Amino acid sequence: MIADQCVYVRCDPASGSPTIVAVHVDDMILCARTDTELSQLKGELASKFKVMDLGELTQILGIEVQHDSSNGSIRLSQVNYITHMLESVGMSNYNPIVTPVDPNVKLIPLTDGDPRIGNTKFQHDYLSGLGKLIYPAVTTCSNLVHAIQHLSQFSI
Numbered sequence: 001m002i003a004d005q006c007v008y009v010r011c012d013p014a015s016g017s018p019t020i021v022a023v024h025v026d027d028m029i030l031c032a033r034t035d036t037e038l039s040q041l042k043g044e045l046a047s048k049f050k051v052m053d054l055g056e057l058t059q060i061l062g063i064e065v066q067h068d069s070s071n072g073s074i075r076l077s078q079v080n081y082i083t084h085m086l087e088s089v090g091m092s093n094y095n096p097i098v099t100p101v102d103p104n105v106k107l108i109p110l111t112d113g114d115p116r117i118g119n120t121k122f123q124h125d126y127l128s129g130l131g132k133l134i135y136p137a138v139t140t141c142s143n144l145v146h147a148i149q150h151l152s153q154f155s156i
Helices: 035-046 079-088 120-139 140-151
Strands: 007-011 018-023 028-032 062-066 073-077
Touching: 007 062, 018 035, 062 079, 079 120, 120 140
Parallel strands: none
Antiparallel strands: 007 018, 018 028, 062 073
8 A cells, every 4th residue: 555644545456446545634535446446445444444424525625526427527616615715804795806916906015104004903804814815725726826925925
């Protein structure tokens, strides 16, 4: 068995077919090429541990998983996480855009005398909003990385 920190891969000696177990705390994702291999893996785990089969993966760690068996694709999304995050920072009524940062907008630091300078609530909300964007940026929305880096230069 080949192992990463939380991902275990086993190749069947006869067929060379891999089965994969990804573990996070008390959740597991099981992957196999065939239903038979998946059932065998579930049986082996159930014989050694108390397990509960929750069916096909639809959500893990705030990431929604959508399977399209007609073309063999998997779509990962964090719509619920991002919607909740926007609500938590009071931005749920803003309109979505295709590009996270408009290249035609030049950001400048706040000027002396601006009431937001020294306002700890404003500073907390700003930094909290940026921090909450980091998780989707490293998981499903890599297009946010540049925007987060750019906006973090203006933390006060």
